[in-house]
Amino acid sequence: MSAVNATRTVLLGIETSCDETAASVVARRPDGSFEVVSSVVSSQIDLHARYGGVVPEVASRAHIERINPVVAEAMREAGLQLGEVDAVAATVGPGLVGSLLVGVSAAKALSLVWGVPFVGVNHLEAHLFAPLLEDPGVAFPLLVLLVSGGHTMLLGMDRPGGYRLLGRTVDDAAGEAFDKVARYLGLGYPGGPVIDRLALEGNPTAIAFPRSMLHDGLDFSFSGLKTSVVNHVRRHPDVAAADVAASFQEAVVDVLVHKARLAAAQLGAAGMSLAGGVAANTRLRARWLAAGEADGRRAHLPSLAYCTDNAAMVAAAGLWRLAEQGPSALDCGVDPNLSLTPAV
Numbered sequence: 001m002s003a004v005n006a007t008r009t010v011l012l013g014i015e016t017s018c019d020e021t022a023a024s025v026v027a028r029r030p031d032g033s034f035e036v037v038s039s040v041v042s043s044q045i046d047l048h049a050r051y052g053g054v055v056p057e058v059a060s061r062a063h064i065e066r067i068n069p070v071v072a073e074a075m076r077e078a079g080l081q082l083g084e085v086d087a088v089a090a091t092v093g094p095g096l097v098g099s100l101l102v103g104v105s106a107a108k109a110l111s112l113v114w115g116v117p118f119v120g121v122n123h124l125e126a127h128l129f130a131p132l133l134e135d136p137g138v139a140f141p142l143l144v145l146l147v148s149g150g151h152t153m154l155l156g157m158d159r160p161g162g163y164r165l166l167g168r169t170v171d172d173a174a175g176e177a178f179d180k181v182a183r184y185l186g187l188g189y190p191g192g193p194v195i196d197r198l199a200l201e202g203n204p205t206a207i208a209f210p211r212s213m214l215h216d217g218l219d220f221s222f223s224g225l226k227t228s229v230v231n232h233v234r235r236h237p238d239v240a241a242a243d244v245a246a247s248f249q250e251a252v253v254d255v256l257v258h259k260a261r262l263a264a265a266q267l268g269a270a271g272m273s274l275a276g277g278v279a280a281n282t283r284l285r286a287r288w289l290a291a292g293e294a295d296g297r298r299a300h301l302p303s304l305a306y307c308t309d310n311a312a313m314v315a316a317a318g319l320w321r322l323a324e325q326g327p328s329a330l331d332c333g334v335d336p337n338l339s340l341t342p343a344v
Contacts, residue, residue, distance in 0.1 A: 010037070010080075011087045011322070012110070013315025014071065016103030017095025017123045019044040019054045020308065021066040023074035025085065026133075026315035032160075033136035034129075034319070038077035039305065039312045042066045045190065052189050053179065060098030067106045074311070083114040087327065089318025092120035093338030094150070100334035108330055117327030119318040123309075124340040127275040128157055129316040130302040138300065139270035145260045147284075148276035149175035149192075152220050153340070154260060156267045160320050165340065166263045167218025174252050175278045177222040181229050181248055185241055195245045196281050202246030204283075207232060207239075209251040211258075218263050225251055249283055257287045264297055273300035279307040 008027045015022040024039040044062050048054045075082060090107035093100060104120070111118035127146050131138050142157040143166075152174045154167040172180070175192055182191025187198065209228050212221040229248050233239060264272045274288055285301055292299025306313060321328075 008035070009086045009319060009322070010084075011089055011119070011315050011319050012071070012074065012085045013121070013311040013318055014067070014088070014090040014103045014107045015123075015126075015309055015311040015314045016063045016067065016099045017091045017093070018099060018309060019048055019059045019062075020310070021063050021070050022309060022311035022314075023071045024311035024315050025074055025078035025080065026312055026319060028316075028319040028323070031136070034133050034316050036133055036312045037079075038074045039310060040070050040074045040077065041305075041308075041310055042070050049189050052183055054096070056096045056098055059096055060102055063099050063102035067102055071106065071110070083116075085114070085116060087111075087117040087119055087318065087322050088114070089119040089121050089314055089322075091123045091126065091314055092332065093335035094123055095336055097334060097336040100336065104334050111330065117322060118330055119322050120328040120332050121314050121317045121321065122338055122340060123314070124151060124153075124338075125161075126313040126317040128155065128163060129160065129320065130275050130306040130313045131273040131300045132160060133306055133312055133316055134303060135300060138273070139298065141267050141269050142300075143260060143264040143267050143269040143272040144275055145256060145272070145279075146275045147174050147256060147278040149173060149179060149278075151276065152222070152256075154218055154263045155340075156263070156269070161324060163340075166267070167220065167259060169220040169222065171221050171223035172226060174220070174222055174256060175276070177226045177252065178278070180226050184230055185233070185244065187241070187245075192278060192281060195249055196283070198242050199246040199249045199283065202240060202242030202244070204246040204250035206243035207247035209247050211251055211255050214255055214258060218259050220255060220259065222252065249281070253281070253284050253287050256284060257291050260288075261291050261295060264295065269297060271298035271300055273302070275302065275307070277308045280304050
């Protein structure tokens with residue numbers, strides 16, 4: 001058992017799926033709740049901003065340079081000596097293959113040197129554990145909207161580790177649409193935060209952008225919205241960028257919240273939670289709270305630190321997997337296209 005406290009299991013989580021080098025020490029108490037002991041994230045945004053997006057080779061090289069200092073800092077903040085954990089977990093997919101290999105190789109090496117189990121974690125599943133990091137009283141079933149640069153999914157979570165896919169994007173993810181629109185408008189990278197800030201200065205009803213598939217099941221489509229923004233700006237080159245940003249953002253949020261409410265009703269959800277990078281969007285967070293209040297459901301909003309990629313959620317998922325299924329084999333590989341297979 002852990003050198004910290006024999007009544008809990010302590011795990012070091014490592015996240016390197018894209019452009020964040022992260023490490024976190026998380027403990028799981030006997031009642032199943034989690035305690036984030038430390039969480040360190042080294043962002044690569046400045047490295048990739050000049051290219052307008054993440055460059056895989058640049059990302060993997062930066063991970064190589066930063067992984068050891070980040071892990072050492074996470075252990076130091078936790079008050080632990082190297083090796084004073086019960087297990088090590090790392091994201092094995094989905095993500096950039098080079099980036100994934102850095103984190104998984106480091107985790108396996110530490111597992112061997114420290115003589116503790118290794119746990120491979122699905123990055124998407126890790127996002128589902130974000131609400132549990134701060135609120136052990138989450139009631140199930142829980143409707144989760146996982147919305148990020150690469151994924152937009154509605155999931156029904158019946159328990160930790162037990163979930164079902166209810167809807168997903170058929171083309172662009174919401175975060176991807178934010179990045180593409182921001183790039184077209186010349187606003188820089190990453191697109192989500194800059195559009196969020198600019199939208200505060202604009203009129204969300206100035207432009208009637210389409211709400212694709214609004215009344216067509218629980219799947220999403222944002223490709224047409226992106227095209228509509230481009231066409232509108234071409235036809236009206238003098239339009240205020242703030243109005244475009246606000247109107248575009250409102251269209252995205254309208255669809256996300258509307259479909260999430262439908263899914264929560266169908267699921268009979270006790271609560272509804274946001275997860276993923278786009279969960280940091282201020283308009284989405286405000287509308288999410290309002291929807292929960294209107295529908296009589298508890299609306300969960302992870303802290304901003306747990307919306308974007310982080311290792312605390314990876315560690316939490318790793319702790320659950322370790323307890324329920326045991327360690328992963330050290331010869332397991334990474335899978336850049338790893339899917340979230342429903343498990344109920």
